[in-house]
Amino acid sequence: MSERDTSGESRQGKTDFGFRRVPESEKAPLVRAVFDSVAGRYDLMNDLMSAGIHRWWKAEMIAWLNPRPGQRLIDVAGGTGDIACRALPRLAPETGGQVIVCDATFEMVETGRARAIDDGILDGIEWLRGDAELLPVADRCCDLYTIAFGLRNVTRIERALAEARRVLKPGGRFLCLEFTPAVTPFLQPLYDLYSFQFLPWLGQIVTGDRDAYTYLVESIRRFPAQSELSELMAAAGLDRVRFRNLTGGVAALHSAWRL
Numbered sequence: 057m058s059e060r061d062t063s064g065e066s067r068q069g070k071t072d073f074g075f076r077r078v079p080e081s082e083k084a085p086l087v088r089a090v091f092d093s094v095a096g097r098y099d100l101m102n103d104l105m106s107a108g109i110h111r112w113w114k115a116e117m118i119a120w121l122n123p124r125p126g127q128r129l130i131d132v133a134g135g136t137g138d139i140a141c142r143a144l145p146r147l148a149p150e151t152g153g154q155v156i157v158c159d160a161t162f163e164m165v166e167t168g169r170a171r172a173i174d175d176g177i178l179d180g181i182e183w184l185r186g187d188a189e190l191l192p193v194a195d196r197c198c199d200l201y202t203i204a205f206g207l208r209n210v211t212r213i214e215r216a217l218a219e220a221r222r223v224l225k226p227g228g229r230f231l232c233l234e235f236t237p238a239v240t241p242f243l244q245p246l247y248d249l250y251s252f253q254f255l256p257w258l259g260q261i262v263t264g265d266r267d268a269y270t271y272l273v274e275s276i277r278r279f280p281a282q283s284e285l286s287e288l289m290a291a292a293g294l295d296r297v298r299f300r301n302l303t304g305g306v307a308a309l310h311s312a313w314r315l
């Protein structure tokens with residue numbers, strides 16, 4: 057058995073926090089500290105570092121998810137509510153559709169809630185603080201589960217996937233949007249330069265926290281590749297697992313169902 061398996065968990069109860077090995081019990085507070093630190097500038101930084109491409113990726117996610125009126129979506133690691141606010145009109149709150157944003161970091165949830173109120177989004181959205189590995193909702197209560205750029209941050213990916221299955225109704229849909237550890241070989245040198253040099257520099261300028269964006273880059277490199285993640289999803293009991301690469305494999309969408 058190798059020291060590190062696909063979940064980043066080892067025999068010694070250690071895991072990856074970026075390129076550092078830390079005890080599993082320390083990862084969640086470290087991750088929360090990262091997002092507490094950048095919450096106020098998180099959305100701006102997303103636009104700057106991706107030149108707006110994250111908006112297209114998220115639009116693709118919603119298109120593939122195809123939310124319908126009256127459904128209940130849980131958006132895990134939902135941060136400032138970007139996915140939730142995009143899905144909400146299609147869930148049609150006037151028909152009972154609802155979205156639950158669940159995120160581990162207080163500042164992210166509060167920033168999202170305030171932004172939604174400013175935008176006049178009050179109905180059909182619930183904001184919860186909670187961990188992807190132990191969601192504060194009942195079994196089989198959601199039609200749809202989404203997690204965008206969140207799975208990479210959880211300590212035990214298998215537990216988060218098992219939770220996704222637990223909260224989905226039979227027939228419910230799972231979609232994960234996440235960066236991938238390797239891009240097409242042709243893009244790799246440029247991508248490395250961008251990731252390890254430009255992004256931490258930009259993070260320092262925009263958020264004052266270079267380390268947060270060094271963590272982002274490192275955590276992407278430690279995340280399972282598309283086929284490995286597909287296997288973890290199947291092992292968690294999710295069915296009909298498929299993935300689609302986005303932008304030369306910089307990010308990928310993984311889809312599955314609870315049947």
Ligand SMILES: C[S@@+](CC[C@H](N)C(=O)[O-])C[C@H]1O[C@@H](n2cnc3c(N)ncnc32)[C@H](O)[C@@H]1O
Pocket residue numbers: 084087088091132133134135136137138139158159160161164186187188189203204205206209210211
């Ligand atoms: C990169 S942000 C993504 C936010 C949003 N989904 C988006 O696409 O803009 C990652 C989010 O994951 C949250 N997070 C990290 N670990 C988590 C966990 N174990 N459970 C729930 N949320 C977590 C962080 O607080 C942060 O808001």
